[in-house]
Amino acid sequence: MATAFSIRGPHLQCHTCHLVIATPSGPEERLRCPRCRASIHRRKPNSLSRTWALLLAAIICYIPANLYPIMEVTTLGRTQADTILSGVIYLYVHGTWPLALIVFIASVVVPILKILTLASLAFSVERSSQWRPRDRSRLYRIVEAVGRWSMVDVYVVTILVALVHLGSLASVEAKLGAVFFGTVVVLTILAAESFDPRLIWDRLEGEPGAPIVQNGDERDGE
Amino acid sequence: MASEDREDMERSEEGVPEAIVRTRAGPSIVWLIPLIAAVVGLYLAYSTWSEQGPSVTIEFQTAEGLVAGQTRLKFKNVDVGVVDSVELNKDLSRVHVQASMVKELSHYMTDQTQFWVVRAKVSAAEISGVDTLLSGAYIGVDPSDKGKRTREFKGLEEAPVVRSDKPGTLFDLSARQLGSVDVGSPVYFRWLKVGQIAGYSLDESGNTVNVKIFIESPHDKRVRTTTRFWNASGFDAVLSAEGLQIDSPSVMSMLVGGVAFETPATVAVAMDVPEGMVFELYPNKQATRQPRHSQQARYLLYFDGSVSGLVPGSPVEFRGIKVGEVLSVDINFDTQTNEVQIPVVIEIEPERLGITQKKLYKKDVPRIASLVGRGLRARLATNNVLTGKKAISFEFIPDAEPVTIIFGEAYPILPTVSGGLDAITQRVARILDRVENLPIESIGNNLNEAFANLSQTLQSVDNLTGSANTNLLPQLTASLVKLEETLASADAMIAPDSAMAIQLESMMSDLAGAAQSLKLLAQRLEEHPEELLRGKGE
Numbered sequence: 001m002a003t004a005f006s007i008r009g010p011h012l013q014c015h016t017c018h019l020v021i022a023t024p025s026g027p028e029e030r031l032r033c034p035r036c037r038a039s040i041h042r043r044k045p046n047s048l049s050r051t052w053a054l055l056l057a058a059i060i061c062y063i064p065a066n067l068y069p070i071m072e073v074t075t076l077g078r079t080q081a082d083t084i085l086s087g088v089i090y091l092y093v094h095g096t097w098p099l100a101l102i103v104f105i106a107s108v109v110v111p112i113l114k115i116l117t118l119a120s121l122a123f124s125v126e127r128s129s130q131w132r133p134r135d136r137s138r139l140y141r142i143v144e145a146v147g148r149w150s151m152v153d154v155y156v157v158t159i160l161v162a163l164v165h166l167g168s169l170a171s172v173e174a175k176l177g178a179v180f181f182g183t184v185v186v187l188t189i190l191a192a193e194s195f196d197p198r199l200i201w202d203r204l205e206g207e208p209g210a211p212i213v214q215n216g217d218e219r220d221g222e
Numbered sequence: 223m224a225s226e227d228r229e230d231m232e233r234s235e236e237g238v239p240e241a242i243v244r245t246r247a248g249p250s251i252v253w254l255i256p257l258i259a260a261v262v263g264l265y266l267a268y269s270t271w272s273e274q275g276p277s278v279t280i281e282f283q284t285a286e287g288l289v290a291g292q293t294r295l296k297f298k299n300v301d302v303g304v305v306d307s308v309e310l311n312k313d314l315s316r317v318h319v320q321a322s323m324v325k326e327l328s329h330y331m332t333d334q335t336q337f338w339v340v341r342a343k344v345s346a347a348e349i350s351g352v353d354t355l356l357s358g359a360y361i362g363v364d365p366s367d368k369g370k371r372t373r374e375f376k377g378l379e380e381a382p383v384v385r386s387d388k389p390g391t392l393f394d395l396s397a398r399q400l401g402s403v404d405v406g407s408p409v410y411f412r413w414l415k416v417g418q419i420a421g422y423s424l425d426e427s428g429n430t431v432n433v434k435i436f437i438e439s440p441h442d443k444r445v446r447t448t449t450r451f452w453n454a455s456g457f458d459a460v461l462s463a464e465g466l467q468i469d470s471p472s473v474m475s476m477l478v479g480g481v482a483f484e485t486p487a488t489v490a491v492a493m494d495v496p497e498g499m500v501f502e503l504y505p506n507k508q509a510t511r512q513p514r515h516s517q518q519a520r521y522l523l524y525f526d527g528s529v530s531g532l533v534p535g536s537p538v539e540f541r542g543i544k545v546g547e548v549l550s551v552d553i554n555f556d557t558q559t560n561e562v563q564i565p566v567v568i569e570i571e572p573e574r575l576g577i578t579q580k581k582l583y584k585k586d587v588p589r590i591a592s593l594v595g596r597g598l599r600a601r602l603a604t605n606n607v608l609t610g611k612k613a614i615s616f617e618f619i620p621d622a623e624p625v626t627i628i629f630g631e632a633y634p635i636l637p638t639v640s641g642g643l644d645a646i647t648q649r650v651a652r653i654l655d656r657v658e659n660l661p662i663e664s665i666g667n668n669l670n671e672a673f674a675n676l677s678q679t680l681q682s683v684d685n686l687t688g689s690a691n692t693n694l695l696p697q698l699t700a701s702l703v704k705l706e707e708t709l710a711s712a713d714a715m716i717a718p719d720s721a722m723a724i725q726l727e728s729m730m731s732d733l734a735g736a737a738q739s740l741k742l743l744a745q746r747l748e749e750h751p752e753e754l755l756r757g758k759g760e
Contacts, residue, residue: 024685046250049249050250053250053252053253053255053256054256056258056259057256057258057259060260060263061259061263064266068266076356078356078357078358079292080292086291178265194252
């Protein structure tokens with residue numbers, strides 16, 4: 001494990017242009033990259049509290065996202081409003097279970113797993129857990145990668161609303177649920193973004209029980 | 223926050239003291255985001271909760287066309303609710319529909335509120351609900367704030383005729399047969415559609431059909447106590463002295479049936495219809511002229527003679543006006559006395575006599591007794607000489623033998639007298655008896671004597687003529703001779719060569735001459751009138 005950029009290390013790195021900078025002698029506030037002028041932090045500022053706040057907001061928004069219909073389909077005067085779950089059930093009942101599975105995973109499983117993963121990561125950092133740091137950082141990478149794909153649902157609704165405008169024959173309207181679902185996705189992406197995975201390693205280094213780090217490190221390495 | 227504190231602490235532990243890093247006091251701005259999310263979420267929850275109307279349960283026979291989460295409840299075609307669930311009840315006999323209403327209707331969920339399913343309906347009378355073919359059935363609501371608050375309703379299978387937004391009045395009719403009347407059939411006044419049939423049901427007794435009709439305001443004022451309703455389906459053909467009269471409504475009503483009403487001019491005063499009044503529904507317009515009444519009193523009559531021509535349905539008349547009809551004609555043979563009696567049950571409608579009291583024959587025993595005491599008797603009368611139809615006629619017979627009414631059996635028994643043919647036969651027999659008693663032999667003897675006297679008289683007349691011949695004839699001959707002579711002398715006097723004739727002739731010619739000269743004078747005077755004064759000139 002490199003210790004150059006650790007919490008007490010002698011160097012900093014610019015997040016944008018990746019220039020390695022020596023630790024300034026003065027206070028580490030409002031630092032700027034000498035090359036690209038991007039702001040430099042040793043760690044993301046207020047990382048944990050931001051993550052928690054955004055996660056909490058996402059959890060709150062997830063409730064109306066599921067209770068309110070996300071879209072309303074009007075076909076030949078018959079109006080049907082569907083929430084995410086009722087849409088899944090509708091697809092399943094009408095025999096297209098693969099489609100139902102996709103929608104279920106993308107719209108229900110993934111957001112919940114994302115929120116739970118981020119919450120457990122933040123919690124583990126707060127508790128200065130030393131449990132499998134490498135697996136935890138891998139989890140974080142997965143969450144970050146999956147994040148943008150959660151927007152698929154919102155895209156589907158937007159495309160349908162734009163395309164299906166056949167007057168009285170058929171029309172699709174986005175409802176309140178879609179707004180909240182989009183908010184949930186955006187908030188979890190932001191929460192994942194504001195979480196600093198380096199904190200996982202800081203805790204291992206910073207704690208007095210160094211041998212555990214060593215052990216864990218060795219075990220991970222092996 | 224805890225981590226930052228620890229960071230500071232760790233730094234201060236280093237040998238070289240460093241400037242204290244100022245940390246922002248209080249919670250980070252980022253916490254505003256969950257706060258906003260919470261506020262928005264709470265607001266939504268509150269608004270959803272506050273807009274939530276009452277949840278009601280409606281019971282239907284069938285859930286045909288009803289889909290949970292989709293089927294709407296509509297009032298005046300405005301969405302007022304949505305069906306939440308459709309379930310069977312425990313014994314699987316009915317369907318329970320759970321629906322949530324909008325908040326505005328929460329004050330209208332009373333037991334007067336009606337629910338019914340609107341489906342596409344195509345009948346001879348109307349085509350309705352075509353829009354539901356595409357959009358699916360919906361539940362119609364007729365909210366009413368009168369009545370007791372409730373959350374459980376019994377849904378109607380048909381759209382109700384009477385709705386709170388359509389003013390009008392319901393009337394009760396009673397019919398012998400329903401005829402071709404159906405729910406929704408029109409009600410006509412002067413062939414103008416003024417209402418609809420609201421419903422019908424069999425009376426508890428099973429004798430009549432109760433029909434409810436709804437007449438829209440302001441036409442409901444046309445219904446008075448004396449109004450008569452009749453079944454206006456079919457057409458009405460009457461063959462009378464005036465020829466064939468056909469009274470037929472529109473083709474529509476012939477197809478779908480209907481009820482018409484009219485308020486004829488009657489002796490009874492037309493008044494506003496009191497609560498609970500039941501009108502009779504007549505099978506056709508003709509029948510309304512012989513009104514039926516709700517009150518019927520039954521009596522029993524016993525006849526001794528033949529009742530041929532008397533059938534159930536024959537009229538019962540009082541002084542020639544129909545007051546009821548015959549219900550049954552039977553025959554009773556008494557094995558003890560070998561006597562035959564014919565019991566006839568009749569039904570009289572006391573209202574036709576202007577008696578509106580209820581249960582007439584139970585309460586009015588003294589009245590009937592007094593009528594019978596005054597000589598009221600029933601008798602058989604020939605109604606139609608051609609067909610031999612009989613009727614029962616009530617009459618007051620002044621010198622009738624006094625009798626009493628017997629109330630022992632099912633119906634009071636009224637006294638009868640023989641009448642009609644029976645009476646005639648008796649009278650003829652009486653005449654024949656008298657004829658038999660006449661002294662025909664003595665009459666013959668008297669006649670013989672009379673004839674003898676007559677021949678004597680004729681003889682003397684003959685004698686008288688003979689004497690006239692011998693005495694009168696010679697004198698007559700002499701008179702005729704003298705007359706002849708007188709005529710001959712008169713003839714000679716006026717002959718043409720007689721002196722008298724010659725004188726007459728000359729006198730006539732003188733007269734002609736005088737007339738000639740008078741004519742000349744007149745001519746002259748006309749030409750020269752002045753000569754009258756001056757005399758003849760020249």
